[in-house]
Amino acid sequence: MKNDPRLITKALRRHINGTLIVVLSLVFLQTVSAVQAETVLKKASFVPQWLPQAQFAGYMVALEKGFYREVGLDLTLMVGGPGKPPFVLLGSGEATFCTDWLSNGIEKRASGHRVVNLAQVVQRSALMLVAKKKSGIEHPRDLNGKNVGLWAGQFYLQPMAFFRKYDIKVNIIPNYSSVSIFLKGGVDAMSAMWYNEYHTILNSGLNSDDLSLFFFSRVGLNFPEDGIYCLEETFRADPGLCERFVRASLEGWLYAFDNQEEAIRIVMKHAEAAHTGTNKAHQRWMLARMKDLIIPDEDKSNLGKLEPADYALVADILKDFRLIDAIPQFEDFYRGPR
Amino acid sequence: MVFAMALAYSYSYSRTIILDEAEKNARNLTLSVARRIEQEFRAVEKLPEHLCAFLEAGPCDKDTMLRLVRRMVEENREVFGSAVAFEPNSFQPGMHWYAPYYFKSKSGITFEQIGSDSYDYFTKDWYHLPKVLKAPVWMDPYFDEGGGGIIMTTYSCPFFERGRDGAPVNARGIVTADVSLEWLSNLVRSIQVGRTGYCFIISNTGTFVTHHNPPLLWDSTCTPSFLGPPGGPLLGIIEDATFKMDRLTFSPGTVLLAYTDGVTEAFDLEGKLFSEERLREVITSVGQKTVKEITEVLLEKIDSFRKGAAQSDDITIMALRFGSLTSNLTSGK
Numbered sequence: 001m002k003n004d005p006r007l008i009t010k011a012l013r014r015h016i017n018g019t020l021i022v023v024l025s026l027v028f029l030q031t032v033s034a035v036q037a038e039t040v041l042k043k044a045s046f047v048p049q050w051l052p053q054a055q056f057a058g059y060m061v062a063l064e065k066g067f068y069r070e071v072g073l074d075l076t077l078m079v080g081g082p083g084k085p086p087f088v089l090l091g092s093g094e095a096t097f098c099t100d101w102l103s104n105g106i107e108k109r110a111s112g113h114r115v116v117n118l119a120q121v122v123q124r125s126a127l128m129l130v131a132k133k134k135s136g137i138e139h140p141r142d143l144n145g146k147n148v149g150l151w152a153g154q155f156y157l158q159p160m161a162f163f164r165k166y167d168i169k170v171n172i173i174p175n176y177s178s179v180s181i182f183l184k185g186g187v188d189a190m191s192a193m194w195y196n197e198y199h200t201i202l203n204s205g206l207n208s209d210d211l212s213l214f215f216f217s218r219v220g221l222n223f224p225e226d227g228i229y230c231l232e233e234t235f236r237a238d239p240g241l242c243e244r245f246v247r248a249s250l251e252g253w254l255y256a257f258d259n260q261e262e263a264i265r266i267v268m269k270h271a272e273a274a275h276t277g278t279n280k281a282h283q284r285w286m287l288a289r290m291k292d293l294i295i296p297d298e299d300k301s302n303l304g305k306l307e308p309a310d311y312a313l314v315a316d317i318l319k320d321f322r323l324i325d326a327i328p329q330f331e332d333f334y335r336g337p338r
Numbered sequence: 339m340v341f342a343m344a345l346a347y348s349y350s351y352s353r354t355i356i357l358d359e360a361e362k363n364a365r366n367l368t369l370s371v372a373r374r375i376e377q378e379f380r381a382v383e384k385l386p387e388h389l390c391a392f393l394e395a396g397p398c399d400k401d402t403m404l405r406l407v408r409r410m411v412e413e414n415r416e417v418f419g420s421a422v423a424f425e426p427n428s429f430q431p432g433m434h435w436y437a438p439y440y441f442k443s444k445s446g447i448t449f450e451q452i453g454s455d456s457y458d459y460f461t462k463d464w465y466h467l468p469k470v471l472k473a474p475v476w477m478d479p480y481f482d483e484g485g486g487g488i489i490m491t492t493y494s495c496p497f498f499e500r501g502r503d504g505a506p507v508n509a510r511g512i513v514t515a516d517v518s519l520e521w522l523s524n525l526v527r528s529i530q531v532g533r534t535g536y537c538f539i540i541s542n543t544g545t546f547v548t549h550h551n552p553p554l555l556w557d558s559t560c561t562p563s564f565l566g567p568p569g570g571p572l573l574g575i576i577e578d579a580t581f582k583m584d585r586l587t588f589s590p591g592t593v594l595l596a597y598t599d600g601v602t603e604a605f606d607l608e609g610k611l612f613s614e615e616r617l618r619e620v621i622t623s624v625g626q627k628t629v630k631e632i633t634e635v636l637l638e639k640i641d642s643f644r645k646g647a648a649q650s651d652d653i654t655i656m657a658l659r660f661g662s663l664t665s666n667l668t669s670g671k
Contacts, residue, residue, distance in 0.1 A: 173470055176461040180478065186470040 041074040047095040051081040052270035054286035062252025064266045071244035099226045103154045110324035114232040119246045119336040120306035122225040124293045129214040131189035140166040149175035149190035158216040195289035257291045386513040390497040411440045418518040424511035468494040469509045478541045489519045554595040560625035593659045600651035607647045629657035
């Protein structure tokens with residue numbers, strides 16, 4: 001049988017056409033599904049209250065692992081830090097969600113800013129006073145008459161309530177961004193975050209045995225710290241969006257605690273992009289402490305919940321110190337998991 | 339038997355004496371080196387201390403003060419920069435920040451006012467610490483964002499309004515002398531300790547300020563300089579220690595040369611060291627060659643310097659050239 005070149009060309013053309021139709025159909029279907037996915041995802045932005053570090057590991061992990069996309073969110077993770085007050089960014093619309101301390105949230109709400117708490121992520125206060133035993137400080141009352149370095153703003157409240165509780169009068173020395181004033185003997189004690197400055201002090205050569213530690217959370221002054229906030233109008237307009245953001249964020253935290261090395265790699269990527277000059281060892285310590293603060297005693301039943309008693313404690317002290325005139329209703333303020 | 343016992347006793351006794359002597363000598367040598375370094379530091383400390391005494395002694399007009407600060411920087415090669423930073427309203431009523439700062443730059447002695455909303459010097463350690471301590475302080479090395487833009491350490495000296503008894507009453511401000519880390523590194527490198535010893539400086543909070551064998555860095559101008567350390571605790575001493583990381587941006591053609599101490603501590607037959615200065619000289623002459631040629635020439639120079647003396651330590655050299663078309667990487671052992 002002879003091969004007719006015209007027949008071959010025709011068959012070849014039919015084959016090419018068939019293949020082209022299949023390929024084009026696939027491309028079309030893929031494009032349609034991609035477009036559909038894009039339209040389903042809702043844009044939102046989130047700003048933490050400080051620079052990228054393991055204090056915010058859960059959010060970074062949720063973003064990198066795609067947890068936000070899974071709940072239909074196209075989230076932009078903003079870089080927080082100095083000069084970026086979270087509630088101001090919420091108010092201006094630059095951020096849909098933010099984190100901040102509970103005391104700040106209550107103060108904002110009480111001063112007329114309609115912000116709501118969507119989840120109380122950090123259940124325990126990490127704020128503490130660190131003192132040198134060689135200054136003769138072993139008991140809170142030993143602080144009487146001593147020089148104590150304190151940070152300004154909300155960081156003032158717990159120490160002041162602590163001094164009042166123990167009827168102590170101290171010389172308050174303003175403290176800024178480093179622990180040098182403590183290391184060089186400028187103060188006998190200073191405020192520190194358990195997950196941050198305390199570790200820096202240990203790494204500067206002081207042993208934990210040389211230090212007296214006063215955790216405010218252990219003396220009836222537990223101020224829950226980082227919570228998730230948004231504007232009340234955001235919550236009213238789309239409560240589902242808020243619930244999905246919180247759910248994905250908490251999932252991010254649990255994943256970070258179960259996969260700490262992977263979480264640290266993600267944190268370091270964000271920290272390096274922001275040139276924070278940190279390192280893995282410090283972030284590893286911070287993440288371990290965040291676990292202690294977010295799920296104390298490994299009890300996940302209260303994950304993300306704000307207890308009315310904690311709210312009342314913080315609000316009462318804010319009122320005592322005349323930082324607020326009236327305590328906002330708990331039900332108006334808190335819209336998170338029950 | 340008795341002879342053997344006497345010999346053993348004599349050996350043990352002599353060994354103890356020799357070890358004790360060696361330890362004593364090492365301690366004395368260390369003290370003498372530390373004193374030598376301390377003298378250099380004292381010379382720097384005197385400069386802001388004298389200016390503080392002058393400012394406390396009586397009124398000083400603005401022009402005189404600026405001239406004195408400028409001269410401190412101009413006439414002292416170890417001083418990179420100097421500022422007189424005043425308390426709010428202390429220099430002039432209504433003036434929150436007043437901090438004239440002179441520093442060395444490529445264009446000569448440069449002047450800046452460093453207080454502003456974005457650089458609130460009252461919150462910086464170099465200002466806050468001496469004010470609280472009411473005493474001068476050497477700061478741990480830090481990256482200066484106020485004007486210098488380099489890693490430096492600062493000697494900060496407070497000046498006060500004093501009571502009749504001479505005791506400080508109110509702080510009026512701080513005088514600083516900034517020392518670049520490069521100057522400190524050069525100072526420490528210039529001190530030879532015994533045959534194979536070397537110096538390093540640790541701050542009183544455990545930060546390594548200088549160390550030996552810093553890498554060499556040079557660009558197309560081929561003027562190699564030793565890379566200062568970012569500072570931090572010694573590796574492996576503290577579990578989970580915190581280390582600071584620094585970044586360098588290389589322009590195309592920049593070469594980084596890292597090496598072990600077998601290079602600088604190669605000896606000739608007379609016991610002389612190859613030294614960092616010879617290393618720098620070699621690099622100045624061959625720095626524009628390929629990195630392979632650079633390492634080969636360096637190894638040849640070390641060999642010819644030794645003149646047959648045994649190699650004293652391992653030698654590893656790594657040269658990296660960034661971003662040029664002819665870039666390559668090589669190492670030698």
